[in-house]
Amino acid sequence: MNTVTIAKLLDPILKVEHLCRNFGGVKALDNVDLAISSGSITGLIGPNGSGKTTLFQCISGVDRGATGRVWLAGKSITGLRPHRIYRNGLARTFQLSRVFPQLTVLENLLVASTSKLNQTERALDLLRQVKLESYAQALGASLSYGQQKLIEFLRVLMSDPRLILLDEPAAGVNPTLRAVLWDMVKRLNARGVTFMIVEHNMQVIEELCSKVIVLAEGKVLIEGNFREIRNNKQVLDAYFGRAR
Numbered sequence: 574m575n576t577v578t579i580a581k582l583l584d585p586i587l588k589v590e591h592l593c594r595n596f597g598g599v600k601a602l603d604n605v606d607l608a609i610s611s612g613s614i615t616g617l618i619g620p621n622g623s624g625k626t627t628l629f630q631c632i633s634g635v636d637r638g639a640t641g642r643v644w645l646a647g648k649s650i651t652g653l654r655p656h657r658i659y660r661n662g663l664a665r666t667f668q669l670s671r672v673f674p675q676l677t678v679l680e681n682l683l684v685a686s687t688s689k690l691n692q693t694e695r696a697l698d699l700l701r702q703v704k705l706e707s708y709a710q711a712l713g714a715s716l717s718y719g720q721q722k723l724i725e726f727l728r729v730l731m732s733d734p735r736l737i738l739l740d741e742p743a744a745g746v747n748p749t750l751r752a753v754l755w756d757m758v759k760r761l762n763a764r765g766v767t768f769m770i771v772e773h774n775m776q777v778i779e780e781l782c783s784k785v786i787v788l789a790e791g792k793v794l795i796e797g798n799f800r801e802i803r804n805n806k807q808v809l810d811a812y813f814g815r816a817r
């Protein structure tokens with residue numbers, strides 16, 4: 574079977590229905606419905622506090638206080654613990670990087686391994702791809718913030734996920750490493766990996782994403798391709814300035 578056939582069988586790879594999450598009086602997620610096509614890259618945008626991170630927390634099972642339903646490739650993952658969801662092929666990075674400071678870079682990648690077979694080679698190969706192989710034996714703590722974010726991304730790749738949620742992966746990362754990161758996302762996507770990405774840079778969103786979902790105050794304000802969402806007045810005001 575080719576990649577396209579497999580993608581069709583898994584479609585939609587992610588489905589979310591009536592997702593709600595309240596914090597005290599704040600409706601961080603207010604009845605969110607969405608579906609992500611297998612093999613796509615979807616951008617998730619919206620102002621600060623609109624619920625983007627909360628959505629990732631609830632989908633990935635890290636936050637289990639939501640109501641609603643979530644399916645991964647047709648299988649309900651509602652209420653499952655994060656490690657079970659992870660084992661089903663959904664991985665995510667955190668908005669603030671989580672590298673183990675006292676482990677080496679290589680060990681930081683190996684902690685995620687589901688099987689030990691050839692994993693060291695695999696980790697070194699990933700490090701090579703982002704030109705960080707010389708840091709393999711360095712401590713996590715010795716890396717720059719941008720390097721740590723990249724390592725967190727590589728760690729996620731170690732488990733061969735089919736869907737990856739990235740929460741502002743390029744924030745605090747220098748332009749060179751950013752280019753490496755986005756290039757890697759493109760290459761993985763070409764091999765069938767699905768992405769959902771929170772990113773504030775609209776150029777990146779336009780270049781990478783076949784679909785964009787805009788959140789505002791916990792609700793899906795609009796979804797569509799870049800042109801469609803770009804012409805929405807609220808999106809224009811928030812991201813492109815009022816002049817346009």
Ligand SMILES: Nc1ncnc2c1ncn2[C@@H]1O[C@H](COP(=O)(O)OP(=O)(O)OP(=O)(O)O)[C@@H](O)[C@H]1O
Pocket residue numbers: 596599600601619620621622623624625626627628668
């Ligand atoms: N653990 C929590 N306890 C209380 N309130 C929370 C918690 N997590 C999020 N919130 C609130 O929920 C709302 C959505 O927050 P969230 O972090 O999901 O927004 P965001 O879109 O990711 O914002 P940003 O662009 O700043 O990262 C905000 O009002 C936030 O203050």
Ligand SMILES: [Mg+2]
Pocket residue numbers: 625626627668740
């Ligand atoms: Mg956030």
